[in-house]
Amino acid sequence: MSGPHDAWPTLVHEELASMVGYVSRVVQVAGKYTLDEPFEVGWGNVVLLDDDVVIDADTGSRTVPLSTGSVATFYAAFLGAAAELGIDRPRSLLICEIPDCAPTFEADHAERSWDPGAARLMWEALSLAAGGLETWQAPFRGHRPRVGVMWGGFDLSATRHRVQPTEPPPDRPMFMQNAQLTAYVAVGFSFGDATSPSAGMYAYIWPQPDGLEGRSWGVDGAVWNADAGLVLLPWDTLGETADPHQAIVKFGDAVYDAAVKLGGWPSDLIGPRVDGWYMSRTPPEVVRAQHHWAY
Incomplete structure (x- = not known):
């Protein structure tokens, strides 16, 4: 990509x-x-x-x-x-x-x-979004379920979890209360719906910290939507970037940075982002030397 x-x-x-x-x-x-x-x-x-x-x-x-x-x-x-x-x-x-x-x-x-044509287009969009989300997730050392389609809302989701008990709102459906028993950061992709028809990336932090207004979200055109409680990056805007794959990674990194600075998330849960193919071609003694100097 x-x-x-x-x-x-x-x-x-x-x-x-x-x-x-x-x-x-x-x-x-x-x-x-x-x-x-x-x-x-x-x-x-x-x-x-x-x-x-x-x-x-x-x-x-x-x-x-x-x-x-x-x-x-x-x-x-x-x-x-x-x-x-x-x-x-x-x-x-x-x-x-x-x-x-x-x-x-x-x-x-x-x-x-x-409609096979529409199905193929949907698959292509999900595949492109998943590639970026998987790269974003790779260095996270905490609990992170695999990137997947959430069958209820039919959105592609990547979540990072933190062992911090939270209090779910009592008026939410039970499945949402279960999901909000602990803190997490979610970055994903949605095709949109009748009320919000634009497809694109979304992100949010649970519990939502104060101070999200006016922040930079890593990619020009990504904005905080206070009414929805989401950071949004439209699909067309993403496609206009020089490298959409890396734009998804930057978008996710900016959201996690907000979680660290505003929500008290630990910064040491993020390891180095390493090119796995490069590592597979590097002689073991060089890898050991790099590992030694990393510490």
Whole structure:
């Protein structure tokens, strides 16, 4: 991802909204199975596949194609395939975090079309964002779940956690209260929605410290949105930078710097950012010398 991006993908909300709505419901079907397990920080992520959903288990593998049809039809096909592998249906059927949606998968009979072109564009955007987020996460020595798509809000997320108990707001849904039991910094990517249609990077610090207004966020065009409680970097603005990959890293570093300076986060949780390929080509005696001098 180094260097200018002449072919940086354009994300138009009106052209992707239908597919985003479809895929965000599909990933929730698999995501519901995590609710039947003990809660774990970062448990909300899922793996996105191609134009099929693949169920792998010790008892075998099944493929459920994604095509024109309703979410209810897909859900029935998914349950049927899972049953053949000895997997019970999840205990929760609720569709969550999607405004004005049907209450359950079985009740969502709206006809939906699978658009391979839009799916490819979505995958490309997620892949580009994930590359930058993974580089940003690499030097963090604390707890950091893998970069993944959070199946509820359908956003790509990278989080850094700190062992500091916090008090979740009592009016938040239970899944949000669970997520806010300890402090964390989140940087991610979202396709946007009807109320905020611009795709792009977002970030926030929990608990939110004072003094976020007027700060620099590493990349020209990144701004603090007090109403949303988010730092935002629009996708088009990111694509105009000389190196979008490094721009994502700088954006994340600026957010973590704010957490250190304003929220009391420890600075010693960040190790050196090292080129792994360079390290693999360096003779062991040189690595040892570099390691010695580093201390």
